[in-house]
Amino acid sequence: MRLRLRPRDDxxxxxxxxxxxxxxxxxxxxxxxxxxxxxxxxxxxxxxACEHAGDDATHAIMRRLNKxxxxxxxxxxxxxxxxNLDDVMDSMEAAVDLIGxxxxxxxxxxxxxxxxxxxxxxxxxxxxxxRLRHLDDLTRYWIEINQLxxxxxxxxxxxxxxxxxxxxxxxxxLKLKDVIEELENAADAFxxxxxxxETIVVKNG
Amino acid sequence: MRLRLRPRDDxxxxxxxxxxxxxxxxxxxxxxxxxxxxxxxxxxxxxxACEHAGDDATHAIMRRLNKxxxxxxxxxxxxxxxxNLDDVMDSMEAAVDLIGxxxxxxxxxxxxxxxxxxxxxxxxxxxxxxRLRHLDDLTRYWIEINQLxxxxxxxxxxxxxxxxxxxxxxxxxLKLKDVIEELENAADAFxxxxxxxETIVVKNG
Amino acid sequence: MRLRLRPRDDxxxxxxxxxxxxxxxxxxxxxxxxxxxxxxxxxxxxxxACEHAGDDATHAIMRRLNKxxxxxxxxxxxxxxxxNLDDVMDSMEAAVDLIGxxxxxxxxxxxxxxxxxxxxxxxxxxxxxxRLRHLDDLTRYWIEINQLxxxxxxxxxxxxxxxxxxxxxxxxxLKLKDVIEELENAADAFxxxxxxxETIVVKNG
Numbered sequence: 001m002r003l004r005l006r007p008r009d010d011x012x013x014x015x016x017x018x019x020x021x022x023x024x025x026x027x028x029x030x031x032x033x034x035x036x037x038x039x040x041x042x043x044x045x046x047x048x049a050c051e052h053a054g055d056d057a058t059h060a061i062m063r064r065l066n067k068x069x070x071x072x073x074x075x076x077x078x079x080x081x082x083x084n085l086d087d088v089m090d091s092m093e094a095a096v097d098l099i100g101x102x103x104x105x106x107x108x109x110x111x112x113x114x115x116x117x118x119x120x121x122x123x124x125x126x127x128x129x130x131r132l133r134h135l136d137d138l139t140r141y142w143i144e145i146n147q148l149x150x151x152x153x154x155x156x157x158x159x160x161x162x163x164x165x166x167x168x169x170x171x172x173x174l175k176l177k178d179v180i181e182e183l184e185n186a187a188d189a190f191x192x193x194x195x196x197x198e199t200i201v202v203k204n205g
Numbered sequence: 206m207r208l209r210l211r212p213r214d215d216x217x218x219x220x221x222x223x224x225x226x227x228x229x230x231x232x233x234x235x236x237x238x239x240x241x242x243x244x245x246x247x248x249x250x251x252x253x254a255c256e257h258a259g260d261d262a263t264h265a266i267m268r269r270l271n272k273x274x275x276x277x278x279x280x281x282x283x284x285x286x287x288x289n290l291d292d293v294m295d296s297m298e299a300a301v302d303l304i305g306x307x308x309x310x311x312x313x314x315x316x317x318x319x320x321x322x323x324x325x326x327x328x329x330x331x332x333x334x335x336r337l338r339h340l341d342d343l344t345r346y347w348i349e350i351n352q353l354x355x356x357x358x359x360x361x362x363x364x365x366x367x368x369x370x371x372x373x374x375x376x377x378x379l380k381l382k383d384v385i386e387e388l389e390n391a392a393d394a395f396x397x398x399x400x401x402x403e404t405i406v407v408k409n410g
Numbered sequence: 411m412r413l414r415l416r417p418r419d420d421x422x423x424x425x426x427x428x429x430x431x432x433x434x435x436x437x438x439x440x441x442x443x444x445x446x447x448x449x450x451x452x453x454x455x456x457x458x459a460c461e462h463a464g465d466d467a468t469h470a471i472m473r474r475l476n477k478x479x480x481x482x483x484x485x486x487x488x489x490x491x492x493x494n495l496d497d498v499m500d501s502m503e504a505a506v507d508l509i510g511x512x513x514x515x516x517x518x519x520x521x522x523x524x525x526x527x528x529x530x531x532x533x534x535x536x537x538x539x540x541r542l543r544h545l546d547d548l549t550r551y552w553i554e555i556n557q558l559x560x561x562x563x564x565x566x567x568x569x570x571x572x573x574x575x576x577x578x579x580x581x582x583x584l585k586l587k588d589v590i591e592e593l594e595n596a597a598d599a600f601x602x603x604x605x606x607x608e609t610i611v612v613k614n615g
Binding site: 157160161164170173174177195198199201202203 | 267270271280281284288302303306307374375376379380383
């Protein structure tokens with residue numbers, strides 16, 4: 001797989017779309033990681049490449065902002081949105097990294113539910129970014145992301161209860177808790193993206 | 206008990222007051238939870254209702270902002286303040302939820318001290334919100350919330366030391382730590398509310 | 411050692427520089443703490459004094475903002491920068507406090523690497539603050555802080571793996587994890603300072 005990002009200079013909207021498409025790739029890597037017989041090392045490598053591609057996209061946005069070309073929307077909001085998208089990537093990458101770092105062989109099945117919510121949130125976000133240009137039909141996106149975040153929250157809490165059910169020793173609980181917390185952070189970060197989009201709509205709508 | 210919120214359309218200040226009054230109700234539910242023979246299940250239910258009432262209040266504020274009626278203060282600050290108030294509620298609700306989720310029967314007494322600080326902070330916040338209208342006498346509120354946050358911090362650290370004193374096994378430490386951290390988050394979130402209020406005073410004072 | 415802060419009224423830039431110089435003192439106290447035969451109690455006391463000096467610096471900035479004298483840069487950005495600098499101090503102080511609170515005698519060597527990164531970040535930040543006046547040569551600072559944060563991240567993750575390598579029991583892992591997380595928070599907080607500086611450059615450059 002070749003990770004590709006085209007931070008073209010002609011539009012912030014396209015840069016945000018690229019950045020969000022990159023999150024879709026990352027979410028799919030998470031799905032892949034959970035499949036039987038997954039090559040975890042290869043996936044961890046791809047995830048790292050994905051994070052670097054995300055960093056490049058963020059820096060391209062920042063560089064363009066710094067050059068002083070007039071952005072179509074408020075500078076601070078562009079900065080905020082780029083940071084929020086970056087935060088999602090960081091959490092997803094951290095989750096994969098921790099799984100390797102802790103040598104976690106067996107992961108509780110419920111993690112798949114967390115990851116599926118992230119995949120859906122990534123897709124919705126990637127679909128919404130091009131609509132920023134005309135502030136078009138973003139209420140539905142915002143509501144759906146909020147619903148997904150609530151769903152992620154319930155899954156996360158169920159997983160927490162599962163971790164403490166007596167099945168795992170304390171050290172394993174600590175390790176698994178770090179992983180599911182990073183995935184929960186990713187879900188929260190998708191909500192922050194949506195909140196920033198809402199702020200942009202409020203200011204420019 | 207009937208939870209009631211009146212997000213009337215005539216004023217943001219009243220909506221913020223409603224939202225903060227809801228935090229007073231939530232803080233008192235926490236106090237109730239710690240009393241002997243408390244009906245934990247019933248309190249957890251009421252807390253959830255309280256959180257939903259809080260969500261409704263937040264959305265009422267957001268909807269009014271989106272409608273484009275000219276707000277008396279900066280849009281972003283209204284957005285920020287509504288989010289901050291929402292964060293307090295989320296942390297208090299999460300603490301109660303975790304207690305149930307983890308099946309924690311016995312809670313260390315020091316948690317009562319944490320909760321009393323939250324109750325006082327909620328009351329101060331609810332008293333301050335109506336004064337936002339005339340930016341009236343808010344310095345005292347801000348200073349008191351900062352003092353309460355420092356007090357909460359000391360209580361939190363004492364509780365942490367207690368958790369690790371050898372009385373509890375590792376899994377119980379992990380569970381209790383999550384609960385007292387959420388309560389500490391609530392105290393921090395009250396400080397964020399106060400900081401946003403201060404920002405509003407700085408901009409409009 | 412006498413901790414000294416001169417929150418002079420004649421310039422925000424000098425107040426920020428004072429605040430950042432205070433972080434250099436705090437970082438050096440962390441280095442001292444890790445040396446053989448360190449007087450931990452005395453260092454914890456000095457760290458607390460350092461935090462109070464930081465609070466005084468922050469409040470001096472806020473008071474001046476509230477007095478309404480026209481700041482050279484955006485009010486909110488001044489507020490943000492003061493808060494970010496304060497966050498760094500809080501995390502460093504919390505790390506030292508937790509070491510005492512938990513009665514941690516033996517600390518893993520890798521913590522020294524974390525602390526050296528913090529010391530370097532503090533020095534870079536203190537050097538950058540006076541350059542804010544003319545928005546002078548801040549790109550290099552911002553890039554270096556980002557590199558240091560990446561380095562801190564790698565050190566942090568290596569320490570995490572070390573904690574879980576089987577050398578420590580679960581309760582000790584929990585305690586040490588809290589300490590290294592606070593140090594990681596301090597590194598993140600330095601990055602937030604740099605991000606706010608970048609925002610200021612973007613807006614005023």
